[in-house]
Amino acid sequence: MTNETLAQFPEEAKNEDSAVVFGFWMYLMGDFILFAGLFATYAVLRNNTFGGPAGSAIFNLPFVLIETLVLLTSSFTCGLSLLAARKGEARRVVGWLIATVVLGLSFAALEISEFTRLVMAGNGPQRSGFLSAYFTLVEVHGLHVLIGCLWVVALIVAISIRGLTRSNMRKLALWSLFWHFLEIVWIFIFVIVYLLGVMYP
């Protein structure tokens, strides 16, 4: 596949790649249901604090707002990298992807520091049913973010070496779906776990 950036693709290639995008969408829906299971577990165990702290006592809402804004901004820079890819500007794509991975890793670092603070204060996942469910839900999301970061690092390398080939464009499209999807899951975590957790002690 040499210099595909300027080449015309046959119809089969288009059908193949749109099938891949739809298949990835099906995976995302499966992941959505997985998160729903974790949300249901959290909702059931929310009040089982076993003498430990409730959410309102341990959540640091201004900190969580910063996490939310960092992830939201990374979702936007992800969109900007796709816009640059349409114009064929490989260097600008790489620039926006680097911005995205920096924001994604900042989000992960903020989350890890938050968890460290909780565990150091004796409020780790073994403290109560509520905290087990909380850590499971938020950590599974955080793990997805880390996997997304790994994926984008691989993308940065691939695009730097081979440019905006068809296969790199396809990977970029799939990764953008994954990344925007994680942002949507985070809205639910932000509202259901944090905002409602503070509203209803």
Place this chain on the structure above:
Amino acid sequence: MNMNNYFEEIGLWPRDSNNIASRYVLGFVISLLCTLGAYFLVMGHVFSADLLLASVIVIALVQVIVQLEFFLHLGTGLSARARLIAFGVAIFIIGILVAGSLWIMYNLNQRMMPSMEQMEQYMNDQVGF
């Protein structure tokens, strides 16, 4: 198939994607307003409890719909119909999963933990204490 409209051709983006950049910007700005709005409503205790809950849920739903439409482009593009159906099925399963879990576990909690009076009543009636 030209690389310049690759994302349109594979159905990721809507067919007429001339305004795609403004869609991303609009989605970002609305999401930002929703996040900050919900946050300051909760932190500022602006409304009464019921109104606050309702407004936070409405804001969250608006933000989710905006991101689904402007970032994930659900509802536009090549396989929009199939994607919408898959999404609808997922929401259906999620509804059963979440509502069913809460319903069953709430009922179970009530059955498993009788109050002190109920226990005394039971002892009086059934066991003869």
